[in-house]
Amino acid sequence: MTAVDFAAFVERLSEIACETILPFFRTALGAADKNVGGAFDPVTEADHAAEAAMRRLIMTTFPSHGIIGEEFGSIRSDAEFVWVLDPIDGTKSFIAGLPTWGSLIGLLHNGAPTYGVLVQPFTRERFIGDGGGAVWRGPGQGGELVERKLTTRLCDSFAEATLLTTSPLLYTEDKLAAFRRVEAVVRLSRYGGDCYAFAMLAAGHVDCVIESGLKTYDIAPLIPIIEGAGGVVTDWAGGSAVQGGDIVATGCAQLHVRALKLLEG
Known part of the structure; x- marks a missing residue:
């Protein structure tokens, strides 16, 4: 090919x-x-x-x-x-x-x-x-x-960050509590977007996207776009996102480290 x-x-x-x-x-x-x-x-x-x-x-x-x-x-x-x-x-x-x-x-x-x-x-x-x-x-x-x-936005502080998730209704109780820890410290939180939320992160309009329960087909095609724009995308434990699961994407490495710590609690 x-x-x-x-x-x-x-x-x-x-x-x-x-x-x-x-x-x-x-x-x-x-x-x-x-x-x-x-x-x-x-x-x-x-x-x-x-x-x-x-x-x-x-x-x-x-x-x-x-x-x-x-x-x-x-x-x-x-x-x-x-x-x-x-x-x-x-x-x-x-x-x-x-x-x-x-x-x-x-x-x-x-x-x-x-x-x-x-x-x-x-x-x-x-x-x-x-x-x-x-x-x-x-x-x-x-x-x-x-x-x-496409270039992600370099924002290393959640106090200045915009956070997106598709819907809190998609989280289990314990995972929603983890998401709320991040939501509590961001400047702006918005719901909705599905794949388009990750596109807006790659375009530099938002700083963090958190999702739960994704499948491979929900996230694998988006990984080269996010990483190609300078962003970071992993599961909540910091591992590969390609198999789906609980996923967090950020515009820069510093914010990603902070996101993983908040999700871990």
Whole structure:
């Protein structure tokens, strides 16, 4: 897989996500519940259609590659190259008509996240990272597509920091207490965002994102974007975030150390 082939291929995956999902947004789209009897976990026809289309292209183009996807599970997850797909990260926001959702496309090489894209079809934005750098592509003031480098904000004090989480309702009681320790000392705390919260951290607009109970497909595609922009992302114990779980991301190493200490309590 050459660099040119790879760039063109990822671009096509991104276009498939846009072309498949956007016609469903802000329509009378119904949502099924994947967690009947538990907390509402919606899935839509757009989720299924987008992941199915992306999987078909991957399997046709790179039949030896593995895939980890939210909607249709895993195949060859121990392969050298494994694609990680979350067709709509933030389905609850999607069905509520809010634009804070995105399609996540990531690539693992020997288990390590090496490339990631967050596609937001409605705002025409893409956040792209390879760990060594990250860029944003989106509409400029005149509507033309422009590109700029992503850089996290260097804030080493929680007294000056902005914190995001998707929802306190997603935490168990003990983990919510840990999150509240961080929330108690920040300047500003906001809820909502899903994957878009991590994009805003990479873009330098917020300083810390904390989540609980993430899956590989929720976070692996975002790791190269966060790290490429200069940020740090780990689990709450300071280990690898690639398998998901309880995740904390910050704009700089100093703030990350402080976050881990507060979460540990």
